[in-house]
Each structure stands twice: as C-alpha cells, then as structure tokens.
Amino acid sequence: MLFNTIHHEHNRAWAIWQLDEDESALIRLLDGMAIVPEEMTNLFKRLEFLGGRVLVKEVLNSMGQSYQGIRKDEFGKPFPIGCDYQLSLTHSYPYVAVLLDKVKAAGIDLEQPKAKLLKIAPRVLSTAELIDAGDAIVKHCIYWSAKETLVKVYGKKDLIFTENLKIDSFLLKQEGDILGRIIVEGEETTVPLQYYVFTDFVLVYSK
Numbered sequence: 001m002l003f004n005t006i007h008h009e010h011n012r013a014w015a016i017w018q019l020d021e022d023e024s025a026l027i028r029l030l031d032g033m034a035i036v037p038e039e040m041t042n043l044f045k046r047l048e049f050l051g052g053r054v055l056v057k058e059v060l061n062s063m064g065q066s067y068q069g070i071r072k073d074e075f076g077k078p079f080p081i082g083c084d085y086q087l088s089l090t091h092s093y094p095y096v097a098v099l100l101d102k103v104k105a106a107g108i109d110l111e112q113p114k115a116k117l118l119k120i121a122p123r124v125l126s127t128a129e130l131i132d133a134g135d136a137i138v139k140h141c142i143y144w145s146a147k148e149t150l151v152k153v154y155g156k157k158d159l160i161f162t163e164n165l166k167i168d169s170f171l172l173k174q175e176g177d178i179l180g181r182i183i184v185e186g187e188e189t190t191v192p193l194q195y196y197v198f199t200d201f202v203l204v205y206s207k
Helices: 022-029 044-060 116-124 127-133 137-154
Strands: 007-009 012-018 068-072 076-079 084-094 094-100 108-111 165-167 173-186 187-197 200-205
Touching: 012 044, 022 044, 044 084, 044 094, 044 108, 076 084, 084 108, 084 137, 094 108, 094 200, 108 165, 116 137, 127 137, 137 165, 137 173, 137 187, 137 200
Parallel strands: none
Antiparallel strands: 007 012, 012 094, 068 076, 084 094, 108 200, 165 173, 173 187, 187 200
C-alpha cells in the first residue's frame, strides 16, 4: 500500500510505499515486466526489487507516462525506459521510495535509524559533521541519508564521503531543509535537500 499519497511538485513527483504484498502479487502488478535476477536469493531484497519497480510504474502513470521498464547506465544509475526522466530509487524493507524529475538529476534515500550508524560515522562524516550530529542517532541517520542522496544526484562512483560530500549543519526537526555540497576536483556543486523524520525511518531527497 502507499505509505502516503504521490506528491507532485514542479516537474517532479515522489512517493513512499510500505510493502505488505508477497512476491507473486508484486509480479502481477508489473504485468510480467520485471524479472528478479537469479542471484538475488534474499526474500526481502527480492521484494524491494519488485516493489521499487511497481512504485516507479505508479508514479510514472500519475505523471501521464507509461512504465516500460528500467535500464541502468555504466555507473549503475537507473533510468525509466521510454521517457527522458531522471529517476532515483531507495529501499529499506518494508519501505521503498521513488523520485522522478523531468528536468534535473534526482536523488532520494531512506534509512532506518540504528545504533550501528554511530560506529561507522567516522568513515562517513567530517569532523564538523560529527560534532554537529553528536550522539543523536536520528541526526546521524539524516546525515547518512543526505550523503547517499548526493551520491545518487552525482550519478558516478568513487566519491569519498568525508571529503567529496559535505552537509551543512542543521537544527533537527520533524522536517526541514539542509544544504549538501558535492566537491570533486576543486569544483563545488550545491544541492538543496529536504528531509522528513518518520516514526521508524528518515527520508531525504534533492529539491
């Protein structure tokens, strides 16, 4: 079921879906237009794979476009087949989320706050970001999700989270704006981001 309605903004739309369907139901919703890779044996990964594609189909339909499948470029970035839209997908079972943009690069990420984020934080956050996040797991989760969103906007590999991706400090609220920066070879690109804090996950997407 849709966790929330499909949100339409200027030239774009996004949505979250809480999965409660089984694999056969998701396959039926796709009319056989997606085949789970044989090597994907984990049940939850299979459901995320199918659920993400069902949600892409629903959001595309709401934008007046038909779903013809998903292709990936050489960096693994997904694109909807048959229309020149930017696409970003994210999942953390039982949730999947999708952002489609008609004009510019899109990034969306959802994460569930877990204590392990504090352990890996020094490999992900800069010194300033670590100080700002403190020991607040939800804030660490937003930082992590924001950087994952920037990776998807950039669309290529080989980024170092602590050096190439920067998030300005922010006041933790239920929802808010934050500013991300992608710094590669001396060039800096600013990316406005929006975040939401839900009961058991956070969501960040590019604006």
